[in-house]
Amino acid sequence: MLDRITGWLYERLGSRYWLVLAVGQALVSIFVALITVVILASYYDASTHDVVRLAAFGSILTAIAVLGGSLRTRAAFCAVRTWHGTPDPTPAETVKAWETASTLTYVQYRRNSWWINPFVVLPTSAFGVVLFDLGWADFFVLVLACVVPAVYATILSYSAGEMLSRPLVAAIAPQLADDFPFSRIGLPVRKRIMLGPSVYTIATALLVASLLGERSGSDDLVLTVAASVGIGLLLSQELSVLLAEAITVPIERVRAAMSRVEAGDLAARVPVTTSDELGELAHDFNLMVRGLEEREQMRAAFGTYVDKEVAALILSGQFPEEGVEIDVSIMFCDVRGFTSYAEAAPATEVVAVLNRLFTVIVPIVDRNGGHVDKFIGDGLLAVFGAPEVYPDHADRAVRAAREIVAATTALDTGLSVAVGVNTGRVVAGSIGGAGRLNFSVIGDAVNVAARVEAATRDTGDDVLITAATAAMLQSDIPLVSRGSIPLKGKSAPMEVLAPVPVAAPSAEQPV
Structure with missing residues (x-):
């Protein structure tokens, strides 16, 4: 209930809400001051008139002191209101405004309590000595008796100030980032x-x-x-x-x-x-x-x-459902003679050898910035340039293809790997339905990559790339043209080129 009332007042009063803070704390302190005067007067033969005069004197001093302390912190309150008036505050400005609002009362009392209590207690005690016709030794007794209520009033008004400051904090808190730099600068709970x-x-x-x-x-x-x-x-x-x-x-x-x-x-x-x-x-x-x-x-x-980069992209929910058109390089690799090998070898051995090859191939793809789109039997389709966009995706794909051939040859499994690379525009996105999706790329460029890999059986090369890929290369990779050859599903022959083979890498190379 109190939060609703203070929230409503904050919305209505705006920059004048600091008066609510000041008056609220002053009223609490004045109430304690009045009780204190009544207690002190009960120990002396004081008239009602003198009690009223002392109560008025103490209340006025209390109000002046609390309001004066509030004026000293009005600049901090205005800083919070300035944040409210900023059209598009930066995260740092928001954090600063929140820290100011959440510690407004704490800073006020740490800065002012040392002088507010003496400002009220000492003159009130002196006036009590005069009104009650006491000796000046009794002055110290009155001061001593006022200390406990003064400390109690400080704590009580501090709590009131914190409650009244909640609308300031509540207005800023929703704008804070989840990972904003939090510092424990308020009054500890202990x-x-x-x-x-x-x-x-x-x-x-x-x-x-x-x-x-x-x-x-x-x-x-x-x-x-x-x-x-x-x-x-x-x-x-x-x-x-x-x-x-x-x-x-x-x-x-x-x-x-x-x-x-x-x-x-x-x-x-x-x-x-x-x-x-x-x-x-x-x-x-x-x-x-x-x-x-x-x-x-x-x-x-x-x-x-699923490839780690693709998994992170899917879990982030940032990739558009309709997919995106993008230029990429497609690498298709296949194990030569695998069908005849699988017919003669035990199934467990076939799986073990295939996994051994892929254990070498997949890290090479990852190391060069590509991602494995899918495994197709003994084949593998990898994409360079999506979902991570690389301007040199063609270089990465060709470099990975050459390293794969060199690395799998060094395994001495008795099987060899052929690779085809093509560059072109595809649609990248989540493909599927009925709750089953797969991040993939579709388009003619994918089909051409598979056809180019198949063409290695005719040219005798381990790696073939298309002229489109060669045109996108940014590094100086030695190439040998194999001329224009017909590709299944294409109406016109396409030029393919073979990179000069490289030795197997001895260590991981940086992307």
């Missing part, structure tokens, strides 16, 4: 727990002792304050420590586990040691991490059957 109950207990003890105990001058007042502080601290410290341990320790455990997850340790778990909200937090955290672990396992399995 300090809140240690300070709050202690001061509240002491103030309560002082009020109860004043209502029920003897109230006959400064001696009783000093005794009441001393007893209230002693008993309050004795009762509250143990409670504060227990609360701090019960709340902050479980939170720190979750934070430590989150740091492990951020570092990649998805086995991190938080022990569920309580059956309250903090236990529920730990339980929900464990469920979340287990879900992340399962998702990562699925991603890893997905990447086993």
